[in-house]
Amino acid sequence: MSMRIYIHIPFCVRKCKYCAFFSVPNRAELYQPYVDALCVELERRATNEPVETIYIGGGTPTVLSIAQLDRIVATINRLYSLAPNVELTVEANPGTIDRHYLKQLRSLGVNRISIGVQSFDDRLLRSIGRIHTVRDAIEIVSDAKSIFDNVSVDMIYSLPHQTLDDVKRAIDQIKRLDVEHVSSYGLELEEGSEFYRLHAEGRLPLPTEELDEAMYDYVTTELPRLGYRRYEISNFAKPGFESRHNLGYWSDAKYLGLGAGAHSYDHVERRSNVEDVVAYIEGINNGRDVSTLEETITREIAVEEFCFLALRKADGIDRRHFQKKFDTAIEKIFGSVIDELALDGLIAVDDDRIRLTERGMKLGNIVFAEFLL
Numbered sequence: 027m028s029m030r031i032y033i034h035i036p037f038c039v040r041k042c043k044y045c046a047f048f049s050v051p052n053r054a055e056l057y058q059p060y061v062d063a064l065c066v067e068l069e070r071r072a073t074n075e076p077v078e079t080i081y082i083g084g085g086t087p088t089v090l091s092i093a094q095l096d097r098i099v100a101t102i103n104r105l106y107s108l109a110p111n112v113e114l115t116v117e118a119n120p121g122t123i124d125r126h127y128l129k130q131l132r133s134l135g136v137n138r139i140s141i142g143v144q145s146f147d148d149r150l151l152r153s154i155g156r157i158h159t160v161r162d163a164i165e166i167v168s169d170a171k172s173i174f175d176n177v178s179v180d181m182i183y184s185l186p187h188q189t190l191d192d193v194k195r196a197i198d199q200i201k202r203l204d205v206e207h208v209s210s211y212g213l214e215l216e217e218g219s220e221f222y223r224l225h226a227e228g229r230l231p232l233p234t235e236e237l238d239e240a241m242y243d244y245v246t247t248e249l250p251r252l253g254y255r256r257y258e259i260s261n262f263a264k265p266g267f268e269s270r271h272n273l274g275y276w277s278d279a280k281y282l283g284l285g286a287g288a289h290s291y292d293h294v295e296r297r298s299n300v301e302d303v304v305a306y307i308e309g310i311n312n313g314r315d316v317s318t319l320e321e322t323i324t325r326e327i328a329v330e331e332f333c334f335l336a337l338r339k340a341d342g343i344d345r346r347h348f349q350k351k352f353d354t355a356i357e358k359i360f361g362s363v364i365d366e367l368a369l370d371g372l373i374a375v376d377d378d379r380i381r382l383t384e385r386g387m388k389l390g391n392i393v394f395a396e397f398l399l
């Protein structure tokens with residue numbers, strides 16, 4: 027049995043207006059004690075299971091120095107048994123790195139870099155609170171392309187004041203940069219973000235539903251036309267460059283989450299670490315368990331999650347995998363749901379798999395709700 031490791035670096039230079047992820051801005055004095063605590067947690071939770079992928083995310087992992095990231099990676103190397111072709115991703119913010127930093131990351135063994143570009147328009151970047159310019163982003167992505175074989179960029183559409191032409195220009199820029207992987211998300215108003223508050227006050231000029239749909243249609247049509255397969259609802263990759271780490275989340279893989287706010291899943295339960303950097307450091311230093319039980323995975327929960335997570339992928343639900351895991355055919359549980367969704371053109375069913383159609387991808391939430399028991 028293999029597993030994945032997720033390391034959370036909960037620091038950012040400044041909070042972006044759309045973001046409600048657990049991260050704290052401007053706390054450089056905590057970086058070193060945090061890395062020290064993280065290495066203790068890595069030591070405490072070490073297992074012999076082969077590690078398929080490691081993902082250092084955040085927050086902004088690249089606010090850390092190379093020496094600090096080196097220490098984290100070296101600790102994992104020392105205590106865990108890594109698969110020979112382990113995928114090691116680091117998330118990077120273009121406002122925190124340069125070419126030299128990227129080269130050093132590569133020399134640590136990082137073989138995949140995920141760059142938070144979000145938009146190729148300076149006016150929009152400023153309005154969402156990003157700390158970098160378009161020029162910074164293009165320079166960093168170009169540098170990354172010359173150093174890494176596997177470069178991903180994140181972008182967001184349906185931003186306030188964004189036009190369809192902005193989205194078209196962003197896709198043109200992606201084409202020119204020729205990255206291997208694109209994650210493209212429609213803006214979601216997350217509770218706790220500044221945009222959520224502005225929206226509640228009626229002060230966020232979001233695109234209309236029609237424009238939102240036009241942007242979605244453009245992105246999901248154009249990226250495949252450029253050779254990026256839509257392998258998950260919001261993720262597009264050139265062949266062979268799908269994120270193995272994220273595919274694990276959608277394919278019932280076990281993962282160990284380390285650091286403040288990180289979640290772990292081992293098929294039996296889901297735990298989460300305390301969402302407070304100082305409490306995390308103190309807890310680890312005092313030998314306390316910093317995690318709490320979120321959920322015990324009953325058979326019912328396992329069945330539901332298996333289905334709606336697998337359906338996020340273009341490959342959908344693997345019937346044999348379902349049968350093997352739950353010792354029953356999927357129709358025995360969801361027969362009428364599957365028939366109705368297929369009749370509505372939301373899923374396609376064959377002998378091996380059950381997948382979302384294009385229409386199903388657009389209306390994913392309606393489909394997922396049907397798989398709740």
Ligand code: SF4
Binds near residue numbers: 040084085
């Ligand atoms: S979007 Fe990324 S960089 Fe911005 S505040 Fe959130 S975690 Fe930090």
